[in-house]
Amino acid sequence: MEVMTTAPAALSAASTAPAPVWARRAAHAIALCAVPSGLWRIAMASGVYVGYSDQVLRDVFGIPGWGVAYVVGLSVIAELAALFPLLLVSDRWRPLRPRTLAALAWTASTVLVLVALSQLVVAFTVESQTYMSSGTAQTVWGFVFAPLFAIPVLMTAVTWSYAKRHRARGRA
Template sequence: MEPMVKIDALPGVPRWAVLAAHTVPLVTLPSGLWRIAQVAGVPVAEQSGRNGREAVVAVSLTLLTEALALLTLGLVRPWGEVAPRWLPFIGGRPVRTLAAAVPALLGAAVLGAVAVWFTCTQATGLIGRVTQTPAQHVLLVVCYAPLLAWAPLLAATTLAYYRRRTAPV
């Protein structure tokens, strides 16, 4: 049976790695939308709306998070093997395997460590301090819980990238 959605990837990339790489930007999206909604004054929390500086930080964090999440796609797409021509200095050159794999694995390790630290030390205190209705609490958890999948998805996709790029020909 032919899949309903065809996702282009490089030859030799396992289907699970393609799906994992495409899932990463989706797991970061709900928290970003929650932050944007809060900045826009949508009552996602009792303290909806923020001052100008906090709004800039929230929007910048959202854009940075999505940009970093989208880089995961490079581990399964051609631009993860040959840098796009429009990039200064490296455009059109092959991407060294370790130049992509090491930062990605470090990123996965940092994301995992932050998730564990936050869950163990900060989550209950933060949630307890913020005044919110039960519905707002559920929305907050639903929007931020998917972030816990980012580190393992990135690590698995990176390991598949490394194996594929270093396999004997």
């Protein structure tokens, strides 16, 4: 009679320190930071007035038409990407080896910093501001997209915590 054991899985989980509370909270905050802009984009794709005239929606964003799929798809992809840091603080499911996941997380952190910087440039260009029909719409847009700028900092902190925990395990 062969007895199956889960000792290696239990041993690997036990040898890695759990994620600190601040890292878990930061990972959840990342997921929440993507929600307002995603809802704003979905509202735009659904025809809810978000500050753009019908002509701008049609000519610039392709709404109605292919732009709906693009805007909704962008919202879904952004939220899925924002859920990625939860893998770094979870002890339940690891789709990749810790070193691979750490390398992927550092790459994601770097990309997020670059994207945030590029979005700042886009946000403050004259062309992007002329599409909005009012100052109120620009203010709402600013509040909705502002949480996205916290993601690079939070992601870098969560990644650092993950790498530190797994580097310590490798030395032990």
